[in-house]
Amino acid sequence: MDVSSIDKKFLAKQEKLLTSYLSNILPVVRERVKSITREDFSLLSFHAQIGSSNNLYIDGVRTKFIDSEDFIAQWLCGLVKNVEIKINLGTFGKGRYNGADYYLIQYLKDLSIRDYVFTFLTRNFYRNFKERTRNKPDENLWSLWFGNGNLVWGLVIEPVLRNGCWTNDKSEMRRASYNYWTIGHIISTGLIDPTSDSPIKFSNPEDFLRFYKSVIIRTSNSQYEKEIADRYIEYLKHSNHLNQEPFLIPEFRYAGKEVKHLYRLDYTVLNSYVMKMTGFEISPASTHIHVERTKEKTQKLINFELSQEWCKEMTKRNSYFSKYGISTVTFTDTDLDNMDQCFQTIAGFLREKKNAPTTLYNAISEMELFIERYKL
Incomplete structure (x- = not known):
């Protein structure tokens, strides 16, 4: 049907x-x-x-x-x-x-x-x-940019190139047939290469998943991030409605596509079904709160430097929440001992749909999926 x-x-x-x-x-x-x-x-x-x-x-x-x-x-x-x-x-x-x-x-x-x-x-x-x-996103999320270093990608709700800059076609945004920030969104609009005047298009979700693994994730220096990406791809392979799955965004950039930026979130889920925005930080103490050459420093100086690192981390989280409404889940050293459990935490945010505000459109769509699933 x-x-x-x-x-x-x-x-x-x-x-x-x-x-x-x-x-x-x-x-x-x-x-x-x-x-x-x-x-x-x-x-x-x-x-x-x-x-x-x-x-x-x-x-x-x-x-x-x-x-x-x-x-x-x-x-x-x-x-x-x-x-x-x-x-x-x-x-x-x-x-x-x-x-x-x-x-x-x-x-x-x-x-x-x-x-x-x-x-x-x-x-x-x-x-x-x-x-x-339909749920409408905050204007700060109409265009988002992600990626490491110079290799930056954009995801725009209705991309249009004007005066050499990528922006949104506001007249078409509300008519978009796909759910925002999903695999179907990417298949419909493509990803934006800021150096190109044409979006990077994918003929089907499988093509995009290959690109996700071999190009986007390959640039990561974190083994933990790669393990999360592998589990995300497996998760998608078992989905009955691949186009409707939220995109697990790697390295969401706070300051957009600029090379010099303030922050990046390791992973982000923007769930348009419930309008819940969640970031995930992979935060082993060795890279996020670490003081070097402690033998040469007094306890007071060590405490001061730890305080500065903590302040930096909290400012980052507060900034994402203030600008984008993104709350942050942190995976610590103990959490990272079980990567399967870490991904299950992320998957809970990917799957969240049933708690969305009930509208006639949502109810009819859920009924159709039910009828299709059970061949009624």
Whole structure:
């Protein structure tokens, strides 16, 4: 069964019902609108007045709407705010050249037209159901960069090259068919090489996994990081839905693609299903909190240097949390004696999906996967 076929049928049914209702009330609404505009009625122009300012009244890129009522409520708030700004500027008044918001305010005072407008917006909500209800990431995570030294890679939600720099196509972000920061995301957009004007594309997940192991992870100087990567690849090989698996990001760079950077996290999971951001630090004392030539130093000096190392480590963790909302799990010497257990800890964050806020879209998707899994 094609995943999402059931929800498409449901959404198509909702749209059909709403369109039918709009057609039924249109004759009355047409006359009410004409009495306000004093002009011949054009359905196309009327619909444009309602829908053309959606991106002005609401932030569809950043906002996740709970339901159609939430969408309409925020649309109304945006309309009122826009009108208030014009009133304060002295630019809002009567006349045909005052913009759609002038007429919308007049329409909404009429209960019949208001019913039509709200139904029209409800239909718009269902036509863009996934885009309206999906979790939206913090703007700092629209583009992320990872990798060691000069070998840096980028993962962008909707990459576009403008003026020689990679950025996001905001108009397309909310329409992305993949879940953010997953294997499917990488297959759809590719990875960004900051020195190239074309993304690095992969024909299938298996091609990417080979690249992950032979290119991305190969640059690591840490045997522990390589062991985690090997276990991650095995984990993916046993997945029934490989494209939906979160990408285990190695060496997530705090300051982006710049060669000189402040920090890197050994591994990071950005789970878009629950919007939980988690970093993992492999922190044996020998490399993270270590004082050299202790025989030549007083205890007071040793304690001071240990304090400085501790402060540096905590500042790094606090910085990631402050900028990206990333909390950090630390694997110490004792933890690293059991690498299988370390990866199981990471896998718990990779698998976390069922605790995501329940929406109709999520519930239908889970049902479809269930039907597919058991061939019902």
